Amino acid sequence: MEGDECRTLTLLTAYLRPSDRDAALHSAAILKLLVARVRRQWPQVRIIFRGDSGFCRERTLAWCDRNGVDYVVGLARNEVLLREIAPLMERARQEHEKTGQKQRLFGGYIYGAKTWTLKRHVIAKAEHSDKGANHRFVVTSLEGNEQDIYQKIYCARGEMENRIKEQMTLFSERTSAGHWWANQWRLILSAYAYTLWECVRRIGLEGTKFVRAQCATLRLKFLKIGAVIDNGVRVLRLQLPSAFPLKDHFVQALARLRPT
Structure with missing residues (x-):
């Protein structure tokens, strides 16, 4: 989930x-459950479903159409789409040959x-570009400038994917158990x-250089x-070395996360 103000990925x-x-x-069932839970808390919030072409399924798109959920989802190329984009690709090629610079053009089709x-x-x-032709397709329910929808909304999924990859440093890939439920529990x-x-x-490291650090770095x-x-009878004391260079950051994070 992304907040417009803080751009928080949760x-x-x-x-x-x-x-x-x-x-x-x-994915359609999970999306339905998540949307219901979000709308229970924020009934008027606008929800945009964003994903790569692996999630471009009629069942999911149709559910979004029926339930007021916008979407920007990658679409795998095929012969029909390639024919549609051929004139635009030719224009991009000609402009690249003329200027020597990478050319990027956008078009919309039904x-x-x-x-x-x-x-x-x-x-x-x-x-x-110098590397040759490159084309991408996205199916969306959003209206507006095609370039803005693609670059500002669809391409922004890259940060989301970085956070998914970040979970690998917390051993989310260790799914070697013999049963699915055991592996699912590891993932949870x-x-x-x-x-x-x-x-x-x-929260704990807000305002410090670690506010955008990866989980592996924080660990x-x-x-x-x-x-x-x-380990006393009533109190557990954690004694850090006085020379610990990040003790101020540690104390700040502890103070901000301590229950009131």
Whole structure:
């Protein structure tokens, strides 16, 4: 989830898909549950579903159309789309040859795949550079400038994907158990760990150089340190070395996250 003011990326769920199933398995059901929960808290909030082409499924798009959820989803190329974009690609190629600079053009089309129940708005990106031609397609319910929708909304998913990859440093990829439920439980534990570190980063370390640090860096800097644990009858004391260079940051994070 992204907030317009703070641009906070919050993990909402973690679901392990069996490797022999469709990449979008149960995504429509999960989206339905998340939307219902978000709208229970914020009834008037606008929700935009964003994903790569692996989530471009008629069931998901149709549900969004029926329930007032906007979407910007990648669309795999095919012969029909390539024919539509051919004139735009030729223009980009000619401009690149003329200027020597990378050219990026955008166009919009009304397109309906055979598996779709209706035609939808597709944004096409035609790019040509020294590396050759590059084209991308996005299906969306949003109205407005195609370039802005593609670059400001769709491409912004890159930051989201970086946060997903960041969970790898918290061992979310360790799914070697023999049963699915055991592996799903491991993934949930990793998700909890990421959520805790995200709170430390966003709240505890606000205003410091670590506010955008990755979880692996935070673990290394704030957990992998020498300390003495004094386990008394009523009090547990954690004694850090006086030479710990980040003790001020540690104390700040502890104070901000301590329950009131």
